[in-house]
Amino acid sequence: MNMIPYSRQWLDEEEIASVVETLKGNYLTQGPKVEEFEEAVAEICGAKYAVAVTNGTAALHLAALASGLKPGDEGITSPNTFLASANCLLYVGARAEFADIQPETYCLDPEALKKKINSRTRLIIPVHFAGQPCDMERIWEVAKEKNLMVIEDASHALGSKWRDKKGEWHMVGSCSHSHMTTFSFHPVKTITTGEGGMILTNDPNIARKLRLLRNHGISKDPSEFMNLEFAYPADCSPLTAQGSCGTNFAHAPYSFPPWYYEMHELGFNYRITELQCALGLVQLKRLSFFVARRRQIWANYQERLCGLKELTLPRERDGAQSCWHLYVVQAQERDRxxxxxRLRGIGAHAMYIPIHLQPYYQRRFGYKRGDFPQAERYFARCLILPLYPGLSDEMLDFIVKTIKEFYGVA
Ligand SMILES: Cc1ncc(COP(=O)(O)O)c(C=O)c1O
Known part of the structure; x- marks a missing residue:
């Protein structure tokens, strides 16, 4: 029996053709598709800069580094998220702290967040859980009051938007209320590149740093070169225009050999490939269809399950329009x-195990049951039902019927 998964990719002939065409071209990595994909995502989201990387975890890692977080600092995120939202804090030597979630949205509670801030706190990572945008207006207010950096983990929320108190709409990813936003393009997400991720920002210095960190901390920009050991004064350079990688006028005109580069930061190889970006560009053209279909399935579930008193259905926050990455209910007798x-072929799921209850976090930081009661209460009853653009009406009928059968409602 084939299980109906809780989510999966939608790929068509156009995606396949685009990847094949890229395979036949000159670049498999570090070519034009990366920039094209970055520009397309930045434009859709309304941010100035985008930096594509290997996955959403790498995006969070680089964002944490670019935020200036240092060993000894603390960052606060939600306990109801995938491990990467908190692990990125540990990667840079900081401490991962949590603030509890709102019982209605399952997202970071701005008031709980405010209470957790102390003199070591430097960074907040709100997570748009299930695609539902967090209360960014309030979180941004708290962050500004305390002079903290904000990275939105929008792995679930490409295509979501929200309206502020003045009635103005903000796409998730616009960074109108944060310093950076990260996305994941894993196959269960709104669009996929197989594996992939991206960081958006409006700050040119952050964007520059992210690009450096993505590629071993290497700069190939002559205007940034610091070491003149391999340089020629321009007026006695043996290099032709084509033979030089550029000129540095910072001190005096210098030319550099074409092979020259400098390492300015300790970076990584988090480069995404051309094939992934070719795939992503086609997927991006389908973004409004994907979001519309996800919202339609969400509305369909809402309508058909609202009569069941045993279920608490997901509520869309006032002024939010979620891409509904997940359809998550709270259910009586959840485990049964x-x-x-699952016995009937429906790949229902439960997530997230609150991060503070993971053995590693308990051992290292002494977190225990009861520390974040809302996240724990949510997790004890949560159930994720299948939701993805390719879920057919017949599958949805079958899922609804199977739930009703369980509760003895015809
Ligand atoms: C909320 C959240 N953050 C971060 C990640 C990490 O993304 P990736 O799997 O692309 O590394 C995920 C992926 O599942 C996620 O759901």
């Missing part, structure tokens, strides 16, 4: 219902 569904 989950088995009932």
């Amino acid at each position: 219902l989950l088995s009932h569904l």
